[in-house]
Amino acid sequence: DVKVTQSSRYLVKRTGEKVFLECVQDMDHENMFWYRQDPGLGLRLIYFSYDVKMKEKGDIPEGYSVSREKKERFSLILESASTNQTSMYLCASRRDRDGYTFGSGTRLTVV
């Protein structure tokens, strides 16, 4: 089975810190995605990538950046964490035309 691994289940960071959320998939998928999930707002797409070194903005990219130096790894970066970035972050990957495989999520709290 395809596995998507997010490096942390829970994370607490201070306002202003630079935060790295790591995501690794083991099935050579071309496409990788970062979503955040908030009560009442559902899943919102932050960034996605169709290939190595390629990135595209999603619906809410402000305050975030991403890095995809290797096919299996897609990192989400919070340049200067703020309290409104407290959320559940979900990484996903897929091969074209298939369903997504999600990681277990990282619950980030910014204090």
Next chain:
Amino acid sequence: SQQGEEDPQALSIQEGENATMNCSYKTSINNLQWYRQNSGRGLVHLILIRSNEREKHSGRLRVTLDTSKKSSSLLITASRAADTASYFCATPRETRQLTFGSGTQLTVLP
């Protein structure tokens, strides 16, 4: 606004009963997907139905798609307590990434 919207927002049933959730969407699609999310976890892909299919089965799951009404339904038969979760429909955009609905919270009471 969301491409897919699930109905109802919350559903509570007894173990052994069937659970039906509905999804409506706005634009033409080439497939529709259903996902399950257990509390505090990631989403799990359940089933994908293509636009030229009307019905699809997977175990206790039955999905229908009506492209003329832009709607889909997910039926879980003989529900179990372990089916308690949130269920989301998702549709692909032109640029291939998925848009998720707001979800139905299903509670199956033992």
